[in-house]
Amino acid sequence: MRSAPPRPQAIALLIAFGVQFALGMLLNLFVQLPKTHPGSTGGEYFSRSFTSLGWALSGGGGPWLFVHAGLGLLLALGTLALFIGCLARRVRGWRWLTGVTALFTVGAFFNGMSFVDYGEDFQLRDHGRLLADRGDAAGGGGRAIPPSGRPVHPLAVRWGAA
Incomplete structure (x- = not known):
């Protein structure tokens, strides 16, 4: 049995994407990240990135980075949850859409962590x-x-x- 599309969740994520975009522009234009912070040096990418994420979520990079990183994490988890929910409920027409959305959102999340790690x-x-x-x-x-x-x-x- 197929269920109705999860429109309220999708609309909430869409609004959150708009807020995330605005926060990203605010950070890009008006906030200077320090050159050295936890996660800015080290070897392996994933441990370095998660150290940087922890630093950003601790408020070490300022309130705007905290909100941007926290919302980015929530968006990545939210799109994955929406995709898994659509798969589990076999929602026709939404499985591919939410899968591609989750893929690109997780990719953007890792790109953001790379930016905090390397400053580029x-x-x-x-x-x-x-x-x-x-x-x-x-x-x-x-x-x-x-x-x-x-x-x-x-x-x-x-x-x-x-």
Whole structure:
């Protein structure tokens, strides 16, 4: 037997995602994290990240980081719970949607922990490299930059105008 879609939980998570986005922008623009803190040094990624998470949830990084990290943890757990609930109740049309949402939310959570660990947004940097590589590999889907340093549109290169 299939049950009704969990709309109230999904709407609550959607609102929480909006708040999380606003908190992330606030942190990015107005809060400077210290260069050294628990979890900023060490070896293995997961122990380092969970040390940083504990530091952020203890309030060591300030109130805004505390709220942002706490809400991020709740969002990751909430989307996983929604996905598992949809699987258990066999809610048609919501299983794939909530599974992809949980996957991306957990990925964003780990990206946030990496940012606190290393002070660098790896996802954005790597995404930019991926798009640049894709443009080069796809025959110039992006702008080609010749040795002269002047950007040239790919069609100009193909038509011999560059």
